[in-house]
Amino acid sequence: MTKCPITYSYWVIPEKVLAGEYPGNQMRKSGIFRVLRTILDQSLAFFRHPSEGWPTDDKRVKKLLGAGITNYLDLTEVDELLPYETLLNREAELLGMTINYKRVPIKDQNITTRGEMTKCMLFINESIKSGNKVYIHCLRGLGRTGMVVGCFLVEEGLTGKQALKKITSLRKNVLNSVLPSPQNKKQARVVENWKNIL
Known part of the structure; x- marks a missing residue:
């Protein structure tokens, strides 16, 4: 099994498509619930891998780049969180990597x-076709990310229901795997009906 570069992530297609949490700073521009949730998630990540230290945006970005991920599909809204593009591009430049970043904003939930x-x-298919690894993310890697990953799996030949089961299976080793992905029924319905929409 291919190791995931960051704690709250999973390979959809090993070494090609990774999905998960927001790699940037998750604390700012958030309400109190999000701040508390972020502290909880980061604490769990720290206790799972204490030798790696406290999870920060710098560490997440460096680990993603270290895994060779150059294409980033950001599903968060423009003002939802602080952007990480500057950090990503700066770190990529130090490594001689070129980044392809695309935001397709979807409101949380x-x-x-x-x-x-x-x-x-x-974006996902062009990334794969060009030989680049792609990272799909929202904030927690659950709702919006699960919906997009599910539709991608449908395009890869699964039925909607099979895609939803596959996401659960792919996420089994993620710390927050007890939480549903996609997060709600309307997001799951998009996956279930994506084949009919094509």
Whole structure:
């Protein structure tokens, strides 16, 4: 099994498509619930791998780049969190890597349009076709990320229900695997119906 570069992530396709949490600073521009949740998640990550120290945006970005991930599909809204692009590009430049970053904003706990989902699918497929590794993320790597990953798995030939089961299986070693991904019924319905929309 291929090791995941950061704690709250999982390989959808080993060494090609990774999905998970926001790699940047998760604390700022967040409400109190998000701040508390972030502290809990980071504490769990620390206790799972204490030798790695406290998980920070610098560490997450460096680990993703160290795994050779150059393409980033960001599903967060523009003002939802502090951007990590500057950090990502700076660290990539030090390593001689070129970054391809795309944001397709989806409101937290929500769904997106067919057109926006198609943009996500194109970005993922073009990344794979060009031989680049892609990282798909929202904030926690659950709702929006699970919905996009599910639709991608449907495009890869699974039914919607099979795709949802596959996500659960792929996430079994992620610390927050007890939480559903996608997070709610409307997001799961997008995955279940994606084949009919194609």
